Amino acid sequence: MTDNRKKSTRARAPEKKKEQFNKILEEGKELFIKYGSHGFSLRALAKRMKMSQSNLYNYVQSKRELWIAIRIKYFKEFQEKFSEIVETHKDSYVDIWLKMATFFLEFAAADYRRFAIMFLISAPPSEKIGPFEKKYKPFQLVNQALLVVEQAIDAKKIKKDSAIELFYYVYGVLLGAAQVEFQLSKKIYQPITAEEQKISVDQFRKFTLEEISKRVEQELL
Amino acid sequence: MTDNRKKSTRARAPEKKKEQFNKILEEGKELFIKYGSHGFSLRALAKRMKMSQSNLYNYVQSKRELWIAIRIKYFKEFQEKFSEIVETHKDSYVDIWLKMATFFLEFAAADYRRFAIMFLISAPPSEKIGPFEKKYKPFQLVNQALLVVEQAIDAKKIKKDSAIELFYYVYGVLLGAAQVEFQLSKKIYQPITAEEQKISVDQFRKFTLEEISKRVEQELL
């Protein structure tokens, strides 16, 4: 056994501690992306951080909390890019929807494990509820997109009555489509019966985006 | 510590062993449904079975294999009910789609953990690939529904060109919708901004089914 720890140093200044915590989150992200939820252990993370495993508890109350902290960070990154699309849009209402949808599907496909930790896998259970869990609200990402819808309603560009329903519906469509794309992209899958059942990821995405586009068009006044 | 094991008996006849294995799957299902993926341990299952934990390995190569075996069993149950709908249908093409979709969403909502083990959570990893994993094909459930589509194509009731795309699309819609419904049903969730963002599960389902219905209608010749 070689000693992997670095020359023992302590992050005492609040700024230094924040920095250290941030590094923990970054290493945690990498660990998760590389080895998945089952390879994501505090011991492995500690080794990467060159610190003892129990020292992580000076930064986080539980594995669950760490998990949620990473999720929140991913959502922040997601929001940032998402906001950019939303705020700089000069396109039509339909086009902005198309851009948001495309971004969502590309984001999921670019790193499915990241997508999974954000939208699919629930955090490991813990006895206590920590600060990150209290802070975290599901459906948070939704708000950014909802803003677009509301602005359009206010500007009387679209029908008001079913806008919210449609919004959640499209969110569901994208959530499901991202998963179907992933399953389609796996080599393992081979349709059992006929030849014509085959479908490529590109084909599927094109179809999905067109469906969304057509549906949103109907909403215009 | 009380000894929970039953008076030691052995299931040696092939029939008896099959029976015993079936009981393992049934208890496993219950355990999973009751305590979720994290409460689902071989030791807890063994206790329920009143046997030693390592004896489970006489029935299954790994926890992963057990997981997949349970998943397969759930799919069989799903297929059975699904087939009934498909095979006894006297309705229009649109109505049968509506029935399939309704069944899917009701199935998911009736027991979300069951739905999750079938469609969302991936089985825990294992070093070796067992017989159940070899047997299991993802997208298997899809075939039953595909049959309906193909029959309709053959009967020249619907457009052929985009039938398969639409099929996968609707599958994605349902997969996503089931998850949105679940999130909406959680008490935790409270929208942040305006009042009108609220939406009930019933509202959402109604909307979703209507969307599917409208979309399938367009496919008719």
Add this chain to the structure above:
DNA sequence: TTATTTAATTGTCAGCGTTAATTTAGTGGT
């Protein structure tokens, strides 16, 4: 009745999240 087979057992392993007790590096006050 005996030999064989194999279900079921005990014991052990490394790995996991978590906690308690302890050490010691970094900070602020004098």
Add this chain to the structure above:
DNA sequence: ACCACTAAATTAACGCTGACAATTAAATAA
């Protein structure tokens, strides 16, 4: 420059997990 204090870091241990090896003994076949 020194000292006291705080808290980041350590070591050690707990009970849990999936898995494996060796052993026992119940059910079957000869």
